[in-house]
Amino acid sequence: MRASLPGCNGTGSGPPVSDSPTARLRVYDHFAGKKQDFEPLEPGRATMYVCGMTVQGPPHVGHMLAFVAADLVRRTLEFLGYEVMHVQNFTDIDDKIIVRAAEAGISPAELAQQNIDDFFAAADALNIRRATEYPRVTGHIEEIVAYIVRLIEKGHAYEAGGSVWFDVRSYADYGRLSNRNVDDMRTAVRVELDEAKRDPLDFALWKAARAGEPAWDSPFGPGRPGWHIECSVMSTKYLGETFDFHGGGRDLIFPHHENELAQSCALGGDFVRYWMHNGLLTLEGQKMAKSTGHFFSVKEVLGEFDADVLRYYLLRGHFRNQMEYSRERLEEAAAAYDRMRRALLLLDELADDGGLGSAIAEGVTTPEGIRLEDAAAKAGKGFVEGLCDDFNAESAMASLFELVREANPLLVGKAPAGLDAAPVRAVRDCLRQNLAVLGLFENVSGEVAIPAEVEDLARQRDAARLARDFALADELRDRILGAGFRIEDTPDGTRVRTV
Incomplete structure (x- = not known):
């Protein structure tokens, strides 16, 4: 629970502490090949850069996996007490943007803005917190040109044919991120064909510059930035020459992140301390991609599934692992989500009941209440330990579902008067507060008005039971269920709840 973080190096408010006797936040170190204790560059503050979309089209579900993963990292860091500076770029000028804009009969800037708006609509629906900064390539041409000039002056880049190229062999550690040998790369990389290189x-x-395309003036002649340089420039402008986290899909390790690392380290600094590469979302075993048309748009999926269900689905596995997308798996996620939703609604209703615990003597905790308290404490500890294990949301959520499994038999169908108030509220708070850390179930509320016709059916069912007409009572119960409500018969009378 947020008020107390057992077994982790944070307090939930204020800067992290380092004297925890048990677990610390452990983060996978790409170069070490193992998890290591997270040591921020600046105590109490974490900095992160995430490769954003090239906005030639609206976002698909595969895109949003990367941004939900980044949101998980950010929310976890903030939960542990860190102040987070989060930067995510937009590539708003690119070959594909130029081509698609021409096909649509609009300018590249107009197309980019349309798709940026679509991204924010999808991100907001999925409850992704807004980054601190969203720099765009076209707003940083001056800084990009200055960065290129520095690379030329340092002997790591050269002009040729009006373009500027990074000299790969001038940087001795090229290939370190992707674990490749320079001499073996020619067959592995999409080589940009240009005789001047x-x-x-x-x-x-x-x-x-090419005829008919957007271009900007520079000391090298009119043109526009290459893809890789933009992220080095924008990340270091806002975060400094070395920062804590760099996020992006696993497919960006080579060549994009390899090239970022080379051109950035060529000018000094370590650039990135922790690389956070999320796995890819596949469809029938193949990566979702706009270039192949092999994807589902966010808008399509949200036409059938609640946005919170989609967010939950994208958090179910560890973000570093590859995920397979299918309707069946989304339906499985929706069923699990509904189990948690129903548990939260029950707990909200119980916790707000004025008669909760009224039949229990003051100062007494029943054996069932002790079990609830123990289960809530265990779940809270397991949740924090999961997140501290390289942001493992899958493990963290498993602790909360285990709490529901243990609590349900002690709560379902029981009269509120006979339930311990403090333990019931402890379970509710544990679930609510920790799920909110993951950005889930924030809009699930038990405040649902019971329609007059459903209340009337409940009264008719009570009358049928008194008359011992159980067949009619069962029929009325089924009609109530069909309306989205369920009946609970308790010693205090009939209760109507949402399904």
Whole structure:
């Protein structure tokens, strides 16, 4: 629970502490190949950069997996007491954007803005917290040009044919991130064909202008930035030459992140301390991708499933692992989500009942109440330990579902008067507060008005039971269930609840 973080290096409010006797936040270190204790660059503060969309089209579900993963990392850090500076870019000028804008008969800027708006609509629906900054390439041309000039002056880049190229062999550690040997790369990389390049592996920092395309003035002639340079420039502008986390899909490790690392470290600093590469969302075993048309848009999925269910689905596995998308798996997630939703509604109703615990003597905790308290404490500890284990939301949520499994037999069908008030509220608070850390169930409320016709059916059922007409009582119960409500018969009388 947020008020107390057992077994983790945080308090939930204020800067993290480092004297926890048990678990600390452990983060997978890409270069070490293992989890290590997280040590922020600056005590009490964490900095993160996330590769955003190239906005040639609206977002699909595969895109949003990366941003839900980044949101999980950010929320966990904030839960543990860190102040987080979160930067996520938009690539708003690119070959594909130019082509699609021409096909649509609009400018690249108009197309980019349409798709940025679509991204924010999807992100808001999925309860993704807004980044601190959303820099765009077209708003940072001056900084990009200055960065390229520095690379040329340092001997890591050269001009040729109006373009500027990064000299891969000038950076001795090239290939370290993707664990590749430079001499073996020519068959593994999509080589930019240009006779002016010194080496086929050299990549573009600045692309010479082509007729009919947007271009900006520079010391190298009119043109526009290459893909990789933008992230180095925008991340270091807002976060400094070295920062804590860099997020993005596993498919970006090479060449994008490899090239970012090379051009950034060539100018000094370590660039990134922890690389956070999320697994990919596949469809029938293949990566979701706009280029192949092999994807489901967020809008399509949200036409059939609640946004909170989709967020829960994207958090079910560890974000570093690959996930397979299918309707069947979404339906499984929806069923699990509904189990938790019903548990929360029951707990809300019980916790708000004025007669809760009224039949229990003051100062007494029943054996069932002790079991509830113990289960809530165990779940809270397990939740924090899961998140502290490399942001493992799957493990954290498993602790909360186990709490529901243990609590349900002690609560369902029981009269509120005979239930311990403090333990019931402890279970409710444990679930509510920890699920909110994950951005889930924030809009699930038990405040549902019972329609007059359902109340009338409940009264008719009570009368049928008094008359011992159990067949009619069962029929009325089924009609109530069909309306989305259920009946609970308790010593205090009939209670109507949402399903």
